[in-house]
Amino acid sequence: MSKEIKSNLYRDAGVDIDLAQSLLKKVKQKISSTKRPEMLTPIGGFGGLFQIDLSKYREPVLVSSIDGVGTKLTVAMMTEKFDTVGHDIVNHCVNDIAVQGAEPLYFMDYIGIGKLRSPLYEHVLAGIADACSEVGCAVLGGETAEMPGMYGNDFDLVGVITGVVEKNRLITGEKIKPGHTAIGIASNGLHTNGFSLARKILFEKCGYQANSRPALLEGVTVGEALLRPHTCYWPAINKAVQSSDVRIDGMAHITGGGLYDNVPRILPAETDVEFNRDALPVPSIFKLIVEKGEVDVVEAYRVFNMGIGMVWFIPADQADAAISICRDCGFNATRCGRVLHGSGKVRIL
Amino acid sequence: MSKEIKSNLYRDAGVDIDLAQSLLKKVKQKISSTKRPEMLTPIGGFGGLFQIDLSKYREPVLVSSIDGVGTKLTVAMMTEKFDTVGHDIVNHCVNDIAVQGAEPLYFMDYIGIGKLRSPLYEHVLAGIADACSEVGCAVLGGETAEMPGMYGNDFDLVGVITGVVEKNRLITGEKIKPGHTAIGIASNGLHTNGFSLARKILFEKCGYQANSRPALLEGVTVGEALLRPHTCYWPAINKAVQSSDVRIDGMAHITGGGLYDNVPRILPAETDVEFNRDALPVPSIFKLIVEKGEVDVVEAYRVFNMGIGMVWFIPADQADAAISICRDCGFNATRCGRVLHGSGKVRIL
Incomplete structure (x- = not known):
């Protein structure tokens, strides 16, 4: 080759x-x-x-x-x-x-x-x-x-x-129904999105260098925190799609546009999703950006993944099994929201 | 969609x-x-x-x-x-x-x-x-x-x-044998290769503007000649691979590296090809570049397609049929070389 x-x-x-x-x-x-x-x-x-x-x-x-x-x-x-x-x-x-x-x-x-x-x-x-x-x-x-x-x-x-x-x-999202559980899988930082805003705040506004160590990052440099590689969720997805205990009805990769823009890409028109923003820890690089840039919380969730790199939609009674698969594969995952009747909208509470 | x-x-x-x-x-x-x-x-x-x-x-x-x-x-x-x-x-x-x-x-x-x-x-x-x-x-x-x-x-x-x-x-070139004919299909100019050298000669050395009309281009501007779109040979290829009159044993797309570098990509190790450089007309944009840049002829054929955008290798007795297919599809095509015993080399005579 x-x-x-x-x-x-x-x-x-x-x-x-x-x-x-x-x-x-x-x-x-x-x-x-x-x-x-x-x-x-x-x-x-x-x-x-x-x-x-x-x-x-x-x-x-x-x-x-x-x-x-x-x-x-x-x-x-x-x-x-x-x-x-x-x-x-x-x-x-x-x-x-x-x-x-x-x-x-x-x-x-x-x-x-x-x-x-x-x-x-x-x-x-x-x-x-x-x-x-x-x-x-x-x-x-x-x-x-x-x-x-x-x-x-x-x-x-x-x-x-x-x-x-x-x-x-094929997993399309079409089978997502009110009552389904949203499982959030943790991200390790920005992945590959939101860098224009992040760089503007951290380097231009705050004047940080790549090797600056703001207290909030607890010893990690700004450069290290920003460069953490995009998490690959394939091991957990591969295990889940082969498992008879779990049927994933929809998955959203949380990239540019955050939960607000990416989840509706797979959401049936007659459903909404309510997310709980405290379900997974927000990585400190996001806290730093939001605090130093005085970024509005809705804006932050529209630009960044804010700690949730992927969302799975699962029948509620299979949520525990899905979370187990993620954890077995080394991912931090938890219930982070639920599907309701609605009109294709995302709310973050 | x-x-x-x-x-x-x-x-x-x-x-x-x-x-x-x-x-x-x-x-x-x-x-x-x-x-x-x-x-x-x-x-x-x-x-x-x-x-x-x-x-x-x-x-x-x-x-x-x-x-x-x-x-x-x-x-x-x-x-x-x-x-x-x-x-x-x-x-x-x-x-x-x-x-x-x-x-x-x-x-x-x-x-x-x-x-x-x-x-x-x-x-x-x-x-x-x-x-x-x-x-x-x-x-x-x-x-x-x-x-x-x-x-x-x-x-x-x-x-x-x-x-x-x-x-x-699959057409791989493995079946190309001494005695095969090389059919050249005309290009309309640089296609998408050799622009660094072309720009250097035409714009930097000669001081042409995109709208300059050097005599050699006969009324066409430098910009127009350079921007002519890459020829698509699919119509002729599609017709040939479906024809029972022609068996194409190898095809080379003449991009960066010209005939010298692209033909050996499909040539069996025990064969050479001799090309005849007068077989197809050299588009005037190449003549202009070579003349004004005092480009050595070997160098020119190593950087540019020099008028041959594609080469087909065909058993000699099918060459007429292959050329007919190309011409029926609106391409200028002709015999431009032959395959000999050798060691994977290209000569342009």
């Missing part, structure tokens, strides 16, 4: 091919280790090849999502720490398709960069490979474009994931 | 959602018209859904590719002309998977931009939708991220395509 990635998929007229290849060599092993048996490797290859395993799916539905890391990259550049953003983009993508019940199959990245450099490049790719390994997702290829005029000293990181789900196991 | 694109897939914390939605409304119809029956549209959706049609494929192999437009975007910005770059990215992606025999199924885009603005945004999306319509490929979703700190007044455009091919109809 790594040969194909090196010689064919990671190629572009705009990139210093020799440097790219020598840096790729350092992470070749990691990228190769994500290979899955469904991957085909002919001698050449302009695209990546992945055979669908029809012994596992009768009516396979592909689920694909494309995302960027956004201005979290700016924080990575401030701290010259590039080993986490690969996890961010992979985990964000995995969550986005896992909420529909899909198993991640393969991932591809795009790096647009002013000047290819070490260790940035190999650290980003190593993070991608490690995050893919953790969920059994193959790195099928990628594209790197060196464009000094466009990116200057910056770079952008884009990821695309393709997964598959059996059609009758 | 357009509802999902508007409300779910084209969303990001970093983007002015209201502006994005009002601009999207202008191209809603075009995007909706790319819908394919395999697309599923549940009420919500964090990822796009596409069901594989198993009545058409026994052993479906997915073929995926990710690409950027590169610094051709800089020329689009110089001329404030944004209706062609969507065609560039779609057609580049389509060609990259079509050369392996894959039918394009769906496309997704990523736009990273300093400040979302009109008509840039809707013109880019309209170009994407139009180019997808032309090859029957669905626009399954996309992501737009507004990042003023990173992009300033610039933007980047990334595309991802997913296609499918029956496993035993």
